[in-house]
Amino acid sequence: MKTWVIVKRIIRQTVNDKRSMGLILIVPLFLFTLIYFLLGDSEYSPTIAIHGLPEQLVVELKEQDVTVIDYGMEEGKAAVKDETVDAFLYLEQQEMVLLIETSDAVKSSVIQKAIQNATKELNPGGGMRTEQLYGDSEESMFNNLGYVLLGVISFFLIFILAGISFVRERTNQTMERLMITPVKRWQVVLGYTLGFGVFAMLQSILLLAYVKWVLHMSIQGSLLAAGCVMILLSMTAVCMGAFCSIYANNEFQMMQFIPMIVIPQIFFSGLISLDTIPYHLGVLAKVMPVYYACDALKAIIIKGATLSEVVMELLALLIFIGLFFILNIFALKKYRRI
Amino acid sequence: MLIEFKDVSKSFKKQQVLKEINLQMKEDEIFGIIGPSGAGKTTLIRLLIGAISADEGKIRLSDYQVPDLKALNILGYMPQNDALYNDLSGEDNLLFFGGMYQQLKKAELKHRVKEVLELVELSEDAVKKVIHYSGGMKKRLSLAVALLHSPQVLILDEPTVGIDPLLRKKIWDEFYELKKQGKTIIVTTHVMDEAIKCDRLALLYNGSIIACDEVEALLNRTKNHSIEELFLAQGGKQV
Structure with a gap:
């Protein structure tokens, strides 16, 4: 009952604060739109120098929206160097070689994709087919990284919101006042978790709906399953944000937790392959909730997994929520011994 | 006695903040706790509301042994x-x-x-x-x-700091009204002219009660009828 009064208060308070509402509901959509344009398929069409390629391949390349210029061997290499062309494709002892200026990851991915497509058309199932680096060639980087960003952005925003709001309760002494009423500590923590949980849920649903129906990110699995993972992750963010706020005396000190708590989680979220990290640092991911959430989101969004297939990840998130929930109840002892 | 502090001591990290505090507060009285900042006023209040627990001694609030969740029902x-x-x-x-x-x-x-x-x-x-x-x-x-x-018990931490005299008077009138209804009002302050509006006063200095009596009696102890003198006397002794 008291828990419910706290939940209602947090909802009303947050709704009344336009900035917080914006941070929860508008900012993630804005960020996703931005990422969509930054990582999505662009209108960019590459120019490739060629030398000694079979006629059909040249036709196929043109088919792929590539501007093809015939060069001599040395000429072509020089052209790549001084960037008059984006890449140089040539045959050398029956082997196809691609010389590419690799400083721009997006450009090179577009070029490689085009060449892969061209050779695929020409010789399906043949020995020329190279290993696909970027998954299904129909998909943009946005689709492949989207799941990571869904997890990271939602965690980050809710972490900040819950953390700051706890710090504010401290600095303006409302927490002290609340703790002098006969409310139990667990009721306070539950009220807060559920109160911000409502907004976490709202954000998850809105964000998923937006990326699916407006940005047309392909979600192989069910939207409901992805929603469940997102909501559990946001709840973890609420509990962790509240916990960190105990060690912050003001809003700026809360911000100081971002490089400590949030950024490492971004590194371990799936942006960087964990198998290739030296010294087994990859195991660090096991203590990061974003890792589990992104793992589950990846399975659902890319591989079309069902909830039962990601049950271990969901369990891990639930353990994080439970752990920080209990820690928060103890942390409130700072305000009242009983 | 509605509230009783008995031999209460409290330290934070080896620094003693309160030393053997003995205090009693009655029903229908306005009890003032006055002292310079850092004297331990807030710690005293936090002990009474159960925010922290005493290292030694006992605190009783009505029928409850503080800290007790139920005791909070009668605290404002x-x-x-x-x-x-x-x-x-x-x-x-x-x-x-x-x-x-x-x-x-x-x-x-x-x-x-x-x-x-x-x-x-x-x-x-x-x-x-x-x-x-x-x-x-x-x-x-x-x-x-x-x-x-x-x-039943109203605790006010520096209640009228930074407010205009008119409102201040109104708030104090309200305190007197509550007192008439049989309530206990505990006021902490570092302002002398606010302290003298209380019925009884406890002077807190360096974590100890250096005097506790009715305001009139306290004032009569000094030459110039000012509470500052009591503090100054205490300060002088220590130096």
Whole structure:
């Protein structure tokens, strides 16, 4: 009952604060739109120098929206160097070689994709087919990284919101006042978790709906399953944000937790392959909730997994929520011994 | 005696903040705790509300041995800051804090909210967000929150700091009224002219009670009828 009064208060308070509402509901959509344009398929069409390629391949390349210029061997290499062309494709002892200026990851991915497509058309199932680096060639980087960003952005925003709001309760002494009423500590923590949980849920649903129906990110699995993972992750963010706020005396000190708590989680979220990290640092991911959430989101969004297939990840998130929930109840002892 | 501190000591990290405090507070009295900042006033209050526990000694509040969750039902507390939710209306603030007390049923709570709002003359501004309140209005709302559940004991941490004399007088009139109803009011302050409005005073200095008596009696101990002298005398002794 008291828990419910706290939940209602947090909802009303947050709704009344336009900035917080914006941070929860508008900012993630804005960020996703931005990422969509930054990582999505662009209108960019590459120019490739060629030398000694079979006629059909040249036709196929043109088919792929590539501007093809015939060069001599040395000429072509020089052209790549001084960037008059984006890449140089040539045959050398029956082997196809691609010389590419690799400083721009997006450009090179577009070029490689085009060449892969061209050779695929020409010789399906043949020995020329190279290993696909970027998954299904129909998909943009946005689709492949989207799941990571869904997890990271939602965690980050809710972490900040819950953390700051706890710090504010401290600095303006409302927490002290609340703790002098006969409310139990667990009721306070539950009220807060559920109160911000409502907004976490709202954000998850809105964000998923937006990326699916407006940005047309392909979600192989069910939207409901992805929603469940997102909501559990946001709840973890609420509990962790509240916990960190105990060690912050003001809003700026809360911000100081971002490089400590949030950024490492971004590194371990799936942006960087964990198998290739030296010294087994990859195991660090096991203590990061974003890792589990992104793992589950990846399975659902890319591989079309069902909830039962990601049950271990969901369990891990639930353990994080439970752990920080209990820690928060103890942390409130700072305000009242009983 | 409604409230009793018996040989209460408290240290934080080896630094002793309160030394063997013995105090009694009665029903229907305004009890002042005066002392320079750092004397231990806030620690004393925090012990009474159960925020921290004493290292030694006992604190009794009515029938309860502090800390006790049930004891909080008869306590009202007005912190030094306003301690209000700025994004909520005055009325919503009251409804929220009121919702934390079981003894207030819904209909009763609404009635009490109306009553205290009238008492502090905020009825007309009840639906305004607190962020738009003036300093004085916030202070009055803060008092209203403390009075909401009709507590037997009202604890006020520097209640009238930074408010205008007119409002100050009004608030004190309210304290006298509450006292008449048999309540205990505990006021901490470092302002002398506020201290002398209390019935009895405890002088806190370096974590010890250096004097505790009725205001008149305390004033008579000094040449110039000023409480400062008592502190100065104590300070002189220590040096």
